[in-house]
Every structure is written in C-alpha cells, then in structure tokens.
Amino acid sequence: MLLVENLVAGYGAAKVLHEVSLEIARGEAAALIGPNGAGKSTLMAAIMGVIEARSGRIVVDGTNVTGHTTHSIMTRGLSLVPEGRRIFAPFTVRDNLRMGSIRLSAGRPGFDERLDYVYGLFPRLKQRESQLGGTLSGGEQQMLAIGRALMSNPRILLLDEPFLGLAPKVIEEIQAAVRILQEQGLTLLLVEQKLDIALNIASRACVLIKGSIALESSSDNLKARSDLDDLYFSLAEKAA
Ligand SMILES: Nc1ncnc2c1ncn2[C@@H]1O[C@H](COP(=O)(O)OP(=O)(O)OP(=O)(O)O)[C@@H](O)[C@H]1O
Ligand SMILES: [Mg+2]
Structure with a gap:
C-alpha cells in the first residue's frame, strides 16, 4: 500500500535520509523507532511531499507520487498527525x-x-x-x-510521536482509539520512541539510525528478545 524505495532527502546541504526503503501492506501497522535526530520526522515530511525527495521513490497503492504536492498526496489517501500536534x-x-x-x-x-x-x-x-x-x-x-x-x-495514517509528553491514562485512551482505527482497516505508520508502545500497536518495527534503516523485524520477534534495549543502544552506538 505504501512503498518507500531508496529515498534520499534532507535540508539544504544536509543529507538526512540515506536510501531509506520500507513497505507497508494494506491494513498493516508498522512502527518507526529511532533516537532523536535519526530522521523519523524528516521521513514523514518526505512521504507527505512537504520536503523533496532527492532520489528514490514513494509509491502509494501502485501510483508513483514522488514529486507530487502534499495536497495531491492527501488526495491519494495519506494523512499526517504531525509531531508536536x-x-x-x-x-x-x-x-x-x-x-x-x-x-x-x-x-x-x-x-x-x-x-x-x-x-x-x-x-x-x-x-x-x-x-x-x-x-x-x-x-x-x-x-x-x-x-x-x-x-x-485517509487510508494511510502517519502518526509522529502521538503519545509524547502525555500521562499514562491519556496514552491508554489514545491507544484505544488507535486500536479502533486498526480494526477498521486503516494502514498505520507510527513513529514512537518507546519500544513497549511501538511493539504493542505495530506488528512490525523499523529502526532508523542516522538516516538509515538499521533493523527491521516483526514485533513478536523483537518482544521475544531479552536484549532488546541493549540491541537498540548498540545499533545507535555503531552508527554514531
Ligand atoms: N527544517 C529543518 N532544517 C534543517 N535541518 C533540519 C530541519 N528539520 C530537521 N532537521 C535536521 O534533520 C535531522 C533529522 O531530524 P528529524 O526531526 O527528522 O529527526 P527525528 O528522528 O524526528 O528526531 P526526534 O525524535 O527528536 O523528533 C536532524 O539533524 C535535524 O537537525
Ligand atoms: Mg521527530
């Protein structure tokens, strides 16, 4: 349903995303996790056509939307809940x-x-x-x-850190709403830094480190790993 292929994007001279690829199937929820500054919000902006893709492709439901305006991308069924509301x-x-x-x-x-x-x-x-x-x-x-x-x-909803700074009770309430959206068949890409929330909602997670996908795995696989926090930090350290 959403395909990102070898996407390169950035700001001015700064290259932030280095050949990022990811694919989300219809009705699937995928999580994008990664440390501050990894490029998660930049990826959201590039998918929505807010910033330009320098190379690579963004395909929605079989249609190449690379270079399209944000309005046109929304017309294709994408919508973004931006970071910071x-x-x-x-x-x-x-x-x-x-x-x-x-x-x-x-x-x-x-x-x-x-x-x-x-x-x-x-x-x-x-x-x-x-x-x-x-x-x-x-x-x-x-x-x-x-x-x-x-x-x-929308048919695909991008959520950029929707739980940040909220109390546990409200997080629970919003998570319940997100679950309803999933049951209704909405395709989700969730940016979330808290692994437990991310793996709870999404069936698959992509770890973005310094603008590259460092790891992609099913949530069940990741949940089963006892060294998950260590793994996450070692990926971040390796990239640093
Ligand atoms: N408008 C901008 N102009 C120039 N550089 C930017 C701009 N927005 C982001 N950047 C830079 O791009 C890099 C990635 O930022 P981005 O906001 O995508 O990271 P992030 O993974 O969403 O981080 P966070 O978890 O803090 O939200 C950072 O180095 C940031 O300084
Ligand atoms: Mg961000």
Whole structure:
C-alpha cells in the first residue's frame, strides 16, 4: 500500500535520509523507532511531499507520487498527525477539524459525516466543539490533531510521536482509539520512541539510525528478545 524505495532527502546541504526503503501492506501497522535526530520526522515530511525527495521513490497503492504536492498526496489517501500536534490555537475545535478537511469543505457532502466519525472516536472533542484549540489539555490537543488528520478520510495514517509528553491514562485512551482505527482497516505508520508502545500497536518495527534503516523485524520477534534495549543502544552506538 505504501512503498518507500531508496529515498534520499534532507535540508539544504544536509543529507538526512540515506536510501531509506520500507513497505507497508494494506491494513498493516508498522512502527518507526529511532533516537532523536535519526530522521523519523524528516521521513514523514518526505512521504507527505512537504520536503523533496532527492532520489528514490514513494509509491502509494501502485501510483508513483514522488514529486507530487502534499495536497495531491492527501488526495491519494495519506494523512499526517504531525509531531508536536501543531493545532491552531486561536481556532475552535470544530474549525481545527474543518481545516483537516481541505478536500471536503464545510457544507459539502462528507464533511458532516467525517465530523460525526471523529466525534464518535473522541467524544471529548464533541463536548469541547466550541472551545479554542489552545485552551485544550495536552491529551485533548493530541486527540484533536488525530481527529484533524482523519477528516480527510485517509487510508494511510502517519502518526509522529502521538503519545509524547502525555500521562499514562491519556496514552491508554489514545491507544484505544488507535486500536479502533486498526480494526477498521486503516494502514498505520507510527513513529514512537518507546519500544513497549511501538511493539504493542505495530506488528512490525523499523529502526532508523542516522538516516538509515538499521533493523527491521516483526514485533513478536523483537518482544521475544531479552536484549532488546541493549540491541537498540548498540545499533545507535555503531552508527554514531
Ligand atoms: N527544517 C529543518 N532544517 C534543517 N535541518 C533540519 C530541519 N528539520 C530537521 N532537521 C535536521 O534533520 C535531522 C533529522 O531530524 P528529524 O526531526 O527528522 O529527526 P527525528 O528522528 O524526528 O528526531 P526526534 O525524535 O527528536 O523528533 C536532524 O539533524 C535535524 O537537525
Ligand atoms: Mg521527530
């Protein structure tokens, strides 16, 4: 469903991603783990067409989308929950959600259905429909960021560290929502630094170290390894 092949990307003179390849099947959840600065968010940005691929290919459902605009990539069914939530603080919850539906502007068929869907997944957002985004709690802001990404009715959802800085109870609540999305058949790519959360949600994990995939394995395989933390650190050290 999503294929990234030998992707090279970066900023100015800096090359961040070195021939990164990964493949996610329809309905699968894959995790991307790796230390700070490894290039996880850069990979998300490149997949979404926010930064340019210098070489390599990004293929969605058999269509080569390399070089396409972000809007066109969203039209193909991809949506990103960005790192740090990036909600629009001076706008209401409803208006934040409206901005996630650029393909479905308000009043057009589909908008109300998507709104109901998101409110069904996160009832707290419905209760706070008219509240300003900036006054929501951290957990509610994260729900809003996920809800906004779901407004475009994606088939592949990219989640960049959605649990960062949240209390265990809220993490549990958002994990439950992610599980529902999985059951509904959404394909997921989850960036997550905490191995237990990543392996819990995803059936496969890719470890990105210094812009290269250092290890790829099934979650079951990784869970069974008693030396997982050591393995992770030794990969990071080797690359340093
Ligand atoms: N807009 C930018 N301009 C220049 N360099 C950038 C930019 N964004 C990221 N970088 C650099 O690219 C490298 C990878 O950053 P990236 O944010 O992709 O890492 P990450 O794996 O997401 O890290 P974290 O876990 O901290 O979120 C870093 O060296 C970073 O400084
Ligand atoms: Mg990041």
